[in-house]
Structure formats: structure tokens, C-alpha cells
Amino acid sequence: MAQEPVIPSGGVLNDVAQGGNVARRTKDPTGMFFLLPAAVWVLLFTIFPLLYALYTSFWSFRFGQRNQFVGLDNFVRLFTDANLHSALRVTLTFVIVTVVVEMLVGFGLALLLNQEIRGKSVLRAIMVLPLFATPVGMGFLGITLFYEINGPINVFLRTLGIEGIPWLSTPQWAPVAVMLIDIWQWTPFVFLVSLAALQGLPVDLYEAAEVDGASGWDSFRNITLPLMTPTLWLILLLRLVEAFKVFDIPASMTLGGPGRATEVYSLFTYRTALRFFDHGYAAAQGILLLFIVMLIVTLLFGRIRELYEVGG
Amino acid sequence: MRNRSRPVVMVFVWGLILIMLIWVLFPFYWAFLNSIKKPAETFQATWVPWLQFQPTLEHWASELSIRETRNALRNSTIISVSAATVALVLGTLAAYALARFRFQRISNGSLTTWFLSQRVLPPVVVVIPFFLLMRQLKLLDSVWALVLLNATFTLPFPVIILSQMFRELPVELEEAAMVDGASRLQSFLRVALPLVLPGLVATWIICMAFSWNEFLFALSLTSNRALPMPVYIAGAEHTRGVQFWFVGVRVMLTMLPPTILALLAQRYIIRGLTLGAVKG
């Protein structure tokens, strides 16, 4: 293989890390024309709710109505509330496991279906379907899929000689069941975006590599992977953000149980807001999550940018 | 190069594909089974209609015979198609702006982060203010409230995914077009946009999917006329527990429009492939 593969700019990742490899961007004021519609739209519809949430976070609530200005009390509670910490732990485990599995399987599947395989168009369409299977519905179905006495999964496992797994009734397995449904649902997201990016890769690089006698593995390692890296980080970023907010599946399948074994952060916040009507504390929780996720995003992607700069 | 494979490899590849197919399709098959089983058979591991149990169409009949089912499907389609389209149009423009222009006051990085942050806050925190906002706009129980919301909250996807894709396009193509007398807008529309078509389609599908599945806002902002499928599915949970047979029917129905869309859309993903191949 003759030429070094071009290392892409790093794109959004640089942006997120507040960096600035923007040498090729012009300062043409027409840029505003492209940017403004979206910016105004988002600002218009989110500024009031956001300020409202921020405002309520300084209040205590009784009967779902503002009761007393309590300053930073709601934020102080964030640090002493063991239940919140448990929810955070559950969520972190959930995020790490599901996002890693989804990334690996989704990208692998995209590579697989990027090959010349008969019927690939139909296969691609099928692989995307779980994206549309409403999570609430999947949560309900999960109750029957993972049904312990005679559910299809346990019956299948028994034919393999594995004793039935107490999927939903034990704190050890219930999170696994929730994660499996989530992985089923969101792997196609990774698949879809990486497939779209794979198809944008320049074919001539591969042809040149082939002429040079590079094996498939060489091409993958030297061309596909480096070219795909920015997109993969991007997908990781988007999946991370979504996974931190997971709600529908545990809310319809396990309701957080047994005990608090599957009580994820959003479910906890949901209960605080719409079960206990403690809107102020719920707002504080939301702000904390915003802070945590943005911190992770910035730290993680700041590091990546450094890697790029050293490597490039 | 990529299609020359030995038989052993092909067996392996097809084995993998088969496993993935079973993994992806089994839950749908199970939903379908639930929808044709009598309530008393819900929790039984019977898999083959006629051989193991007598299927019934009564749940399908009762679901299809009522207005609410059709309404919910229609509402969901209106909401997700409109929201995804609005988000895609606005988002693509912004994505292009972030990829091709440098902004002075606020850095591109901050702008991107700001768009992304719209997806971080758990929706439940802003449910009440949005309820108040929509009440003010007289949009309670209206599909347009959900179009607005979903367009807003899926907008970050096109912004972030597409600006990455624009950035990977060689800028020379657009520059060449502008040298030939095209305006910025023209070079964007005629040169850049077609080249990211696979990305556009993928992003549109993603925005669709998120709007299609959105539950919490839909729950709090609709009560009757504007009810979309996810809330309708949740409605299968009664005072006496989940009515799994209706969940089955509703999940299957929910899958219909997106399945058709996905089948239509994947043609364009293929077309995008050939265009993408030309560009290099």
C-alpha cells in the first residue's frame, strides 16, 4: 500500500472538545443563513422550558405546586440521597454494557452487510426494524419473552440443557434482561449510521491497496478503521447520551425492580417529578445528569482530540 | 476485492447473518404469536400456530374495528414524518454551516455542543413547562405540539451526524462549482447534498424512529384525538395488568408503516452508494 491513509480532520470531535481545526472553513457571513433557522428554532422552543426547570430547582414543592424558596437545598440533596446514587450506579453499568455491545455488534454487522452479499438490501432493511419497535411495547413483550416458568427464552435454554434463568425475579438477572432488550433495540442505530459512513468511503483507496497485494485485514486495519474512527466516536457519543436517559424499557418491563435493581436515573427522576411531584428536586436531578454527561463528553472527546494531534 | 470469498468464509458469514436474523426477528414473531393467542395461552411456550394452539383473529378484529387504532397510527405517522422532515431540513443547513463556516462570537465547538446538549436533559424535567407552553399555544391534545417537540429534540441528530459527513467531503468540489458561477446555496444543493445522500436517508430514518417511539411528551400532551401509538400501546396496561394480546397486535401494527418506509428508503441508500463511489 503506497500512500498513508489520510487521517480525517476529527470533525465534530474537535468541536466538542472546543478545539479548532477549522482551517478550511471560511468566515463568509452567509454561514449565518445556514445556521440561524435551526438555532432559532431550538432556542425558541427550549429556552422557556429550560429556564423554568432551572427556576423550579430552587424551590420546594407541596401538592405539585411551588411552596418555598430553598436556595441550593435541592442540589445539596443530590449528594446525600443514597437512592439517587443507586440509580446512578445502575445507569452507569447499563450505559457501559449496552453501549459497548451495541457499538461492537452494530459496527460488525455494518461491515458484514457492506459486503457483496446476495439479498443485502432486504437484509439491511430487516436489521433496521428494531429501531421502530416502540420501546414501551418491547418492555411489555419482554415480560412474556423472559417469563420464567414457560417463556420462550427459558424453554429454549432448557432444550440446550441450561436450567431456566430467573430473568425478572432476581436483582442479578433483571438488569441483564433490560439490557438485552435495549441492545436489541439500539444496535440498529449503530449499524445504520456506520453503514451510511462505510458507503461514503473512497473506493479507489481499496483498489489501490488491492493492487499492492494487501489482504482484507490489511485494508480494514489501514483504511477502513482509520477512516471510520471519527464516525465511530461520533456514534459512541450519540449512543452514550441516549443510554444515559434510558427510561421506556425499564419503565414498562420491570418498573425498576426487583427492589431498585433496574431503577435507572431517568426512572428515578420521573418518579420524583410525576409520582411525588417534587418538581424542584427532579429539576436538580436533571441538571446534575446534564452536568455529568456533558463532563464525560468533554473529557472523553478532549482526550481523543489530543490523540489526533499527537498522531497527526 | 470485497466480493471474492472462499466457501468457508461464506458459510461463516451466512451463519452469522442467520443468527442475526433470528435475533432481530424473533421478538416480532413472538409479538405476532401473542396477537393470535387466546388470553389464557399468553404465558405458554407454544410457538407454532395450528400445531400447538388454535390461533384466533379476535384481537386483530377488535383492534382493527375501532377508530382509535387507525387514529393512533395516523397520528404517529403525521408526527414522525413531519418532525423528521423539519428536523432534517433545519439540521442539514446547520450541519453544513458548522462544517463549512467559522463562526466568530460563539465557536463552532460550542455551537455543536449546544445542539448536542438538547438531547441530554431527561424529558421528564421539562414536561411541565412544555405542558404550560402548549396550553398557551392552544396545542394540548394536538399532533402539532408533538411535531414541534420532536422536531426540536431530534434536530441534534442531523446537525451532528451530517456535519461530520460534510466535513469529510473534499471541499474542492464545491469550490470548483463556485468558480463556475454557482452561489453558495447552489453549490450546497447541487454538489454537497447529493454526496451525503446516504447520510441524509440514515439521519431521516433515525429522526423518524425517535419521533415514532417518543413516549413521555406524547403521554403528557395528548389525551384523546392526538394520541400516538406508543401511548396507545401503553394503554394496553389495564387496572388488572398488561393485556399482552393487545400489545402484540399494536406492536405489529406499529411496525407496518416503518417497515414500508425502511424498504423504500433502502433503495436510496444503495443509490447513495454508487454516488459516493463516484466522488473519490
Added chain:
Amino acid sequence: MRGFKFLSVLLVLSMILAACGGGGAPAAAPAEQAAPAGEAAAEEAPEAEATAIPGGETYATVTEGSDILPPVLVEPCEPGSCPFEGQTVTVIVNTAGSKGPISGPFYEVREEFEAATGATLEIVEVPEAEHFPKLMTDVTTGTGQYDTSIAGAWWVGDLVEGDFIISYDDYFDDPRFPQWDYEDVQSGPRSLLEYGGKKYMVANDHDGQVMYYRRDLIEDPEHQAAFLEEYGYELGVPQTWDQFRDVAEYFDGKDLNGDGTPDDGLTLHLKVGGQGMFHFMSFSAPFVIGPDNPKLYWFDPETMDPLMASPGHLRAMETLVDLLQFGPEAMMAWSLGESWDHFLRGQAALTFTWGDLGSLAQEEGSQVRGKTGAALMPGTMEYFDAAAGEWKATETPNMVGNTTGGSWSGVISKFSDAPEATYYLLALMATKEKSLIYAQRGWDGVDPGRFSHYLPPEGTASLDGYVAAGWDGQDATDYTKAYHDNFGAELQFPYLRIPGAFEYWNSLDIHLSEAATGQKTPEEALQATADDFDAITDRLGRDLQQASYKASLGLE
């Protein structure tokens, strides 16, 4: 073309799958017996109105009782002189459709109500779990989308003290409205209709948990002999939780429905968010409540310190957790439906739950019709008097009635612009004639709680009515007697209706699940519950909570 290809692939795949799965299934096939034979009856039942979300068939299918209709009581009004011409009453109710529990009767009464008043009835159905949040969102923002909510009784503290609903005291005796008999409602459920001396809930559903047992098993001579041999006393309907344990242990692992597979001693529904805390409340009542301590269960009214970690509560929790070994492990993740299904298939000897099970047992597909006995929940021989701080023994079993559950009944929103029309609707449905039919039918989810629902000598209903609604005579006799005894019991479990009840109960629910699944010991679980209670009380304002609590006990 492409679509067709795709569909055929899908079809072929599902067939392959089905074939693969087929191999694994026969093991389960013998259990498949409960398939209702007479589907025809269900199909003949009048189809849901076009405007309804369907449903209502629970795991067993529609009962013949659905053919019984309540009488039409009010005459259509003359156009132009209709009392509520042009008004709209919007009711928010748990989702279940036009043939489903609680929501069904509203569809049924709509025509009669609209004709008699000139008003329009709109029915908004929301999933049970989302009903309270949606209602609160509406009333706390003063929006007023709903005129009435068919509410759970434990919301009333928040609704009244937040000033979100109005009392119907002024309407009750007004002859413009349908008249119903307040005193007909038995004292237990009646106490839930009022708050602070004013009437808020219009009687509809009457919830309380009773014990269900398999009469055929308990009366079986072979089992009686074997039980006597093993435990040294006669097998009978359990009077205490110790006896309950013996019976559960005895039947656990035996084949109870003749299908050749071992069944369970008991079944419960203990899923978090699946109303498991109600189980604990009705179960634990006789460990804490007794003749010398008729009221104190939740808090010490002088300090508002929670009593949840008291020795009485602890023994109750330990006893309950110990009992769980006689049920299927899966029940830790069961809500009502799965657990009832288990009992209806004849796979459990004992359970304790709401009135729905008694009437579901009569329906098509049930294996236990004519075999389902019901009785007051068992008691104890010793309870912990929290006020005195000591255990007190009793001569006879200490039994406590309860009204645990939702008792789903209508309340009128303060933001309603048609409160009179709204009360008219609720009162119409509360009339004796309608209520009796509601209580007798299984599908509408309205459980009995009035003297006019009971059979003589306790009440005035006739057995013929129950038989006509599809009941087995003995089952109906046991069932109404059990409910009469439960709601009329001298000692009643003190229902918690102070503000924040939902949050207190949520904490109990989660910690109960933790104890049941071994994440915490009973002691840790109760201590955690007590700690949560303290935190909630402090946040809502200890003084205010204390005042509410004292008022609810009648201490002020």
C-alpha cells in the same frame, strides 16, 4: 416487488423459527389445558362501541354476566328543558376500554346520561400508572381538562389538601340529582368517601383484600387425613397466619389441578410497582393492629416518627418473607394478572387479593369455578401495641379488616365548569340498582362493599342475581360473606390518605421487594422504609403532615 420478496423472506424465516421452537415446546404442552372451550359465548357478546379502546377480557374470557345490564333509571329530558344542555363532562379513567374494568360502565351509561341531561360525556382513558400524574399535571396548573377523575382513594389527601377537588355535600340531598344511599355503603369503604368530615368520593368501587382458598382441596377427606397426620390438627380455612403457613406448606409441590405437574402452596403479586405493598399492608395489619391499638400503624401521631420498624412490623415482614418459599419464584416479578392467572389455572392453593379474583373465577376458562372459597384475612394470636410498646396476646385470633386498594371512585375537579352535571353522572352510577349489577358482574371491575350487594342475612341481594350473573352459588355465598366480614370487621386497617401517600407507599413497595428478593434482611428493609418516611415527612413539612395525620385518625 421488493416488498413481496421481503415478506416472503419474513414468512419463510418465521416458519423455520417455528419449526425450531417446536422441538422445545412439548414439555410445556401438558400444562396447556386451560384453553377456554366456549369461545362462542365471547364472540356473541356485543362488540365494543366504535369509540372505545377494547379490552376487559382478563386472562379468562368474557363472562356470561356481560349479558346482564343495569336498569335504565332516568327518563330522557325534553329538548330545550334539559338541565345541563350543552355542557360537556370529561371523565379521566384507567384504560380498559368499553368492556373493561372501571372504565366499561361509563361507556354503558353514556347514552342514558346524555339523554337525561342534555350534556355530553367524554371519556379519556389513561394507563393506570399515568392516571395520577396526568390528573395532577392538570389540576396543579389549573388547566381543567377533566371534570372528574375515577381516582384511587390514596390520592384524596393530596387532592383535598391541595384544594383540587370539591365536596359534593351540597349536591347530595338535592332532588335534582339521582339519589343514592350513603349508609348502604359499609363502614370500611364508607370511611374512604369522606375526608375531614366532608364527602368527596362518590361510591363506585370497593376494594379490600380477602383470602381465597381452594374449597375442594380443604374439604378433600384424603388431604384432611394427611394434614391431620402431619400437623396434628384438622385441616380447615386458616384462621391465623401460622395456620396459613401450614396449609401453604402442605399443598406446596402437590398436583392441585390434576395435570400431573407439581403446583404451588400460594401465589402473590410482588412486582415493584405492581401494588405489592398492598399485600404487605393487609398481611401485616393483625401484627400491629389489635383491640388495644386500633389506629396506630404508620406514624406516632405525637412526633410523626414512623412506626414501620416496630417489632410488630418486623415480625410481619419476617413471616411474609418466610411464606414466599411456598410460591413460585417468578411471582417476585408478577403483577395482578399473572398471579390471578396462576390461581385461576388451579396452580396455587391459597392467595390473598382483591374482589376481582372471586368474580374472575366464575368466568370461562377458569379451572376453579365452584372451588374458590373466600374468607377474611387470617389473624394472629399476638400483636405489638405500638402505643404501649409491648406484645399483647389475644384469646381468639386477632383479625383485621382492610380497605387496601384503589376503591376507584369519582371525585369532582375544582376546575370543572360543569360540576353539577358531573355529580349527576357519578350519582346516577352510585344508585343501588346500578351498583348491584356492577358488583355482580365480573368484567366491570366494581367490587362489592354495600349491604345491598350482600346475601341475607348480611344484606339484601338475592343469590339468584349472582347465579344469573354466572356465579357458582357456594362461591358467591363465600365471597359476599368474606367481603361483608372484611369491611364490617371491628378492627380496620388504617388506610393512609395524608398528602404524599403515594411516595410513602412507593418506598414501602420497593423495600418490600428488596426483602422478598433477598437484597435486604426484613429488618434492614423496614429500617430503610422508616428512614425514607422520615425524609418524606420532613420535606413535606412535619407539622403539616402531623396535622393531616391526626385529622385522619380523628384525633383533633
